[in-house]
Every structure is written in C-alpha cells, then in structure tokens.
Amino acid sequence: MRKNKPDIDRVFHALGDPTRRAMMEKLSQGPISVSRLAEPLAITLAAVVQHLQVLEECGLVQTEKVGRVRTCRIEPAGLSVAAQWIGDRRSMWERRLDRLGDLLAEPEEES
Amino acid sequence: MRKNKPDIDRVFHALGDPTRRAMMEKLSQGPISVSRLAEPLAITLAAVVQHLQVLEECGLVQTEKVGRVRTCRIEPAGLSVAAQWIGDRRSMWERRLDRLGDLLAEPEEES
DNA sequence: TGAATACTTAAGTCAACGCTTGACCAATTC
C-alpha cells in the first residue's frame, strides 16, 4: 500500500523498533546527551544517531545542540498521536459492542 | 539490537504498517470475512492474508474458519498492550516534570 | 597548538519486509 498519513504512520513505525522504544524509555527518565543515551545500547553511536533522527522526524523526541553536546528530550505530544489512534479504535469497538448489546436486548425492529 | 520482549515488540511492529492499521480500522467496525476485509485494499488477497497472520500472531486479531469462510475480529486485549506501554512512558515523564517542579519550588537541599 | 571529546556523514552490507504470481484445496452452487 505505502500510502502516507504522515504523522501516525511515522510514529507507529518509529515505535515498532525495540531499540527506539528502549531509547524512549530512557528518555522518559529525563533529558540526556546522545552518548549517554547510547551507553546502555550494544550498537554504535552512529546507529543511535540514526534512530534518533527517526524519533525526531516523527515528533517523538526533540533535540538541541549546545557546544558539541546534543541533548535529547521526549516531546510529549508525539506519544499522544499514537495513544489517540489506539483510543479511537478501542472506543469504536466498545461502541459497537454496546449497540450489539442493545440489539440483543430489544425484542424486534423494522428493517 | 533485535532483542525480544515477545508481545509489545510484535504489537508495535504490527501497528507500524499502514495497511495493517487500515485493517484494524475496518475491523473495529465489526467482524468481517477475509475477502471483505481485502476489498477496499489495493493488494492481493494473499498479501492481506499475510498481514492478517501478523496481526493474529501478536494477539491483535482473532480469526475463526467456518466452512470456507474465515471471519476476523479484533481482540481487544491486544491494543491494551500498546496503550499501556504508551501510558507508562507518559506517566513516567509527567512524574518527572512534577519532581522537577518541586525542586524548582524548594529553596535548597543537602546533597 | 595538539589531543581528546562528542558527534556527523557517507557508503556499503545483509536480513527482513511487503508484495506478487501461480498452483492448489475445500466448500458451495448450478
């Protein structure tokens, strides 16, 4: 298919990678530099920077460079996009179950 | 990295694909057969079945075959896994902001 | 000024992914 609802698409794709989720978990403890972010991960700095780009491009993370240090922080709005999509599907599904319950409860209806 | 927290990992990966999300959206309107699920999508039935397998293996969807027709429905618990991960990061982040607020509010502290 | 630090960029490798085709099988319908 490969269509593009720019935001949601990128956000979910970004969260689909375990390394990037690990980075988000670390970042949710507070802002941190790129190399400290990379420390616990068993991959090169270069790879971490690439993941970081993905996270930044989809609005999950925000970074700022001061001197030679780039500091990264979570952008709270980013996660909301994903949370909302899930919430929407969930409530859709629940509404459906409610209507189904109504139908089963009621005796009969004209077509 | 390629580690495996089996569930969350698969769920997010599954939701990372726009076609699969489209399928979830359709399914959140109610159970439906494989071919009706495939109808609005511009790909082969075979491809749809492959996506369906991904969704089923990670617990987002449940299917049942009767006669020659396979019916698919959303498995509500699946989305919860993703929702919870997001919720956890969110609240972690918020708790941190609270603590930060406290520190800024207070005058001084011993190390 | 020279060495170390903290990235950054480019190029290339390899595996996983999304998709198609084509052959197939089991229920249904005519």
Added chain:
DNA sequence: GAATTGGTCAAGCGTTGACTTAAGTATTCA
C-alpha cells in the same frame, strides 16, 4: 460433477531498514 467462491501455500523479487566502518567536523581541554 463441473464451475465458482474463499482461502492457503510456497517461491521469488525489489525495497527498505538496521547496522557497521571509516573518515570528517566542531568544540573543549591541557
């Protein structure tokens, strides 16, 4: 019982994605 419908399976193909190495830039420190 032949054709149709609804789905399954396997192989293959082009693309994308995660990762590495290697070389480079800009800041900071001694």
